[in-house]
Amino acid sequence: MDIVSVADWPFQKVLIANRGEIALRIIRACRELGLRSVAVYSDADRNALHVRQADEAWYIGPAQATQSYLNITTLIDVARRAGAQAVHPGYGFLAENADFVRACQQAGLIFVGPPAEAQLAMGEKTAARRTAQAAGVPIVPGAMSDVEDDAQAVEMAERLGLPIMLKAAAGGGGKGIRFVRESKELLPALRTARSEARSAFGDGRVYLEKAITPARHIEVQFIADTHGNVVHLGERECSIQRRHQKLIEESPSPIMDAALRERMTTATLNLVRSIRYVNAGTAEFLVGPDRNFYFLEVNARIQVEHPVTEWCTGVDLVQEQLRVAAGLPLSFTQEQIELRGAAIECRISAEDPENNFLPATGTIVALQEPSGPDVRMDSSLYPGLQVPLFYDPLLSKLIVWGKDRAQAIARMRRALAEYQIVGVHNTLPFARWLMEHPRFLSGDFSTDFIAEEWGARQRHSEEEPQHEELDLAQVAALVGSLLMHEQMQEEKSHRRIITNGNEEKSRWRDAGRADILRRL
Template sequence: MDTHSVAHWPFQKVLVANRGEIALRVIRACRELGLRSVAVYSDVDRNALHVRMADEAYHIGPAVAAQSYLSIPALLDVARRSGAQAVHPGYGFLSENAEFVRACTEAGLIFVGPPAEAQLAMGEKTAARRTASEAGVPIVPGAMADVADDAEAVAIAEKIGYPLLLKAAAGGGGKGIRFVRDSRELLPSLRTARSEAMSAFGDSRVYLEKAIAPARHVEVQFIADTHGNVVHLGERECSIQRRHQKLIEESPSPIVDAELRERMTSATINLVRSIQYVNAGTAEFLVGPDRNFYFLEVNARVQVEHPVTEWVTGIDLVQEQFRVAAGLPLSFTQEQVELRGSAIECRISAEDPENRFLPATGTVQALQEPSGPGVRVDSSLYAGLQVPLYYDPLLSKLIVWGKDRMQAIARLRRALDEYHIVGVRTTIPFARWLMDHPRFIAGDMSTDFIAEEWDARLLQKEPEAEEQLSEEQVAAIAAGLLLHAKIEDEKLRRQPLAQNGHEGRSRWRDAVTRW
């Protein structure tokens, strides 16, 4: 029997338990492998691209995520009704939820990600710090457990010194973090951090750690299979952040040389082996001015920024995730991993960078996406899309590759100039500004870059008129795209998904012959 043929895998149909561009990314991987995909959607995502592209699609509830994309019973019910044998969680939502992993396993489903035990080992941040320390990985000075009360917080803060960070013990993705400059800010910040942690994760526990400043955020991508193979795929620079949320990522990092890469990746491999981790994940580190690095956390899932690693290594991470979940060994060895050129990813979000990156909404009236040599767009956008406020504001990811970092920057400048989204404020103007900034071009950055450069710029300058397309440009783009979208959307609306018991039928397949 050819165990490497997808026909002999233990699953042939995959439930994609997510939305937006990551759902599309997973669906595309399924299609290339010959697997069937099952999409889910909330009320506001009825006409989303991932619904149209999947082989089947099922409604799971109202717009509120807690009643749809975060509803484990609803997702398991779709798996049962559709006959899916595996679940890919993407990132966010339930991707790092051990309860969901166990529920899938108990339902006889294969979870395309790390097992619940690894999720638990890394999901609780203070436990992860203890595990990393035991594995010999440097950690940021601070508490090894969550603080019990205000008095303990004061005592720990005095011991490690200011400035410091308050972090949610169950946190991740940059949420539930508060920066504390001095003792006067500690207790008010502690109350706020506990409230934010409860709201975001249903867990109010927080812990303290020393703030490393200035610091760079550098992470190592790894993947492990069930045959004992643990491989790293180099590092990514993720220092351009706003409120601990990454905006720009690149690989390789401008600060990492061969010696530092060897130290960071060796520490990562030791940590991964110590917890018997399986599937893809990322070890995140802070790198201080002295080039010493400190463990932050492990993200037990595929990352938003995985495309830059795919481009410099030539390895499809999502397809490797499916191979590992099917019980196969990785298709490559550590010796075969070679970093080629430079890749940069720009997150395009529905946020207003001129107004503190506040979330924006609206209808995409017209859309022109970039293309050409070295350009990749992972997007859930289409003309006519109503951008909801219920979910993460990420709309698309613009990724470029160049033979070196300077060519990658030049290509990203060109691609950003080609990218037009009419009707919704986005982070494109910020990215255009960044690509011309001398510090970014020189690779001189830290997690404080935006506060030091962009925020300071906003304070100094008078409000300026937002750059606009000319009326002629808007008309030229909108005349074709918007009219086409309206016509095709109207055709699709006449073919509801829930019809005579055949909810799972894909409108993409129904409509594609007419497009």
């Protein structure tokens, strides 16, 4: 990337309307560019790492997301009071909310993402299907609008034929999706999908699609600027997923060849140009057994799995997002994008894979993160962190790169063996199991892989109590982290809470926050 001074950019301070590892990722991108970052936090995140690392941190409300991270009025007010000129939404929460984009614009804030028009065209999934069809992109057979009532759902399901998928019209991230195999499952699944969609997005609308099985889930990363440049950065394989939540991603896809890549990327760029999209986004497709592909949706935001693309292209996607939002052209052309090697990402979540991946909570009492050649950790963890139940259970992302897929897998195995989290159930055991599985190693899998293979493993496992064994390194880490936690508690008792009326700043006074103190 060329070195560009930010002195003449239309913004020098960015509010990050998110939390966890993605907030930290954006903070680091801002710092490298010379931009100042403003973090926000709820009651549950008072001691979160993104609060500590940002240049400023502002309190936004109770732990419930609807009263904090989803509260548009509060976020805009905090951005104004903090003196931010731009807002980066990260992923999830308000990242694909056109009302939030418009609220930012009306407040004179630059939204680091696609404009509201593109959000509406792509963020609302049935509208995106209509737009894709008009652009000549193949779509999964199904409804072109949301289901109005139960009778219409039954009629559509009969017309499409089972199995079908129910999907949240305003959704993303696997929320509000249900697979329906039998007619008796339809209406209960519809009620559940509506409830989940309403909770996750504030919008309970649902539509129907024909289920493509078995299928691969492949997505194409793209980014566009205001100067007419639209570029793709290859594809990612996202088929290792459970209940439509991705667990493992890699680039390139094991099934990809030059012809299929050309077809999918061309369709993606045609679609992006047709809606005059600006900033980063991802076009998602299903690939059937016949290697025909079908458009699913566009995620009009940065994706959780963007690091694998960064490894394989050398492009910092978050910095490019900020450059585009500032009105600059992309720092590269399509011809300069060269896909190299292979990258794999494991999402490590606070879930218990041995207990049907139930969400977990607790305190991180010991932590050992991997490192070494071509290993990247995107994490918000530290010893003493209390993991809340209010938000997505993602704890961290472990990403590795290799000269080819075999080396990337070997490197991931080594990194996973080093990675230790004590105190909260997590998905590390699943990731380790996957990296040894013959079907994963061969690349012969579909979106049904976890249901088929992990389910079979659990059914045939011996019914013996599982005891977590700590090696000496873990015991040492545990003792050290307990001492650190005790020290943190002692320091916290001496730390002053800085308030001004109803306004509360970050407690991380000891982390270089003299600028905040001066402003009070």
